[in-house]
Amino acid sequence: MTPRRSPRPAACAALLVACLGCSLELHEVGLPGADDGGASDVGCADGELACSGECIDPSRDPDHCGSCGAACGAHASCEDGGCLCGTGFTPCPAGCFRLDNDRLNCGACAHACVTGETCRRGECAPE
Numbered sequence: 001m002t003p004r005r006s007p008r009p010a011a012c013a014a015l016l017v018a019c020l021g022c023s024l025e026l027h028e029v030g031l032p033g034a035d036d037g038g039a040s041d042v043g044c045a046d047g048e049l050a051c052s053g054e055c056i057d058p059s060r061d062p063d064h065c066g067s068c069g070a071a072c073g074a075h076a077s078c079e080d081g082g083c084l085c086g087t088g089f090t091p092c093p094a095g096c097f098r099l100d101n102d103r104l105n106c107g108a109c110a111h112a113c114v115t116g117e118t119c120r121r122g123e124c125a126p127e
Contacts, residue, residue: 065078085096092109106119
């Protein structure tokens with residue numbers, strides 16, 4: 001292993017002298033549309049948003065429901081800018097689930113059955 005050598009003091013001093021009197025101003029620079037979820041003005045019609053360079057209708061688009069990037073997920077549709085679960089599915093914080101037979105959401109959102117159990121009619125039961 002070769003020992004590390006520190007930079008020569010004269011070289012360091014020269015860099016320091018070169019920077020004296022200089023000042024850098026740092027400015028926060030965001031991507032276009034960063035404040036609005038990725039939307040930017042690309043000439044979309046009234047009521048539409050530009051998401052990833054495409055004009056979308058946030059009142060109906062399930063991948064951009066209400067705002068850019070707000071996806072509804074499986075078993076849901078976008079209506080009037082809000083995600084609605086399909087028939088038989090219940091809205092939970094993690095998405096839409098059938099609480100009558102979902103092992104991880106059995107009878108209630110995020111109520112998981114233990115190993116060796118399954119969900120039947122909204123209750124955990126032995127497999």
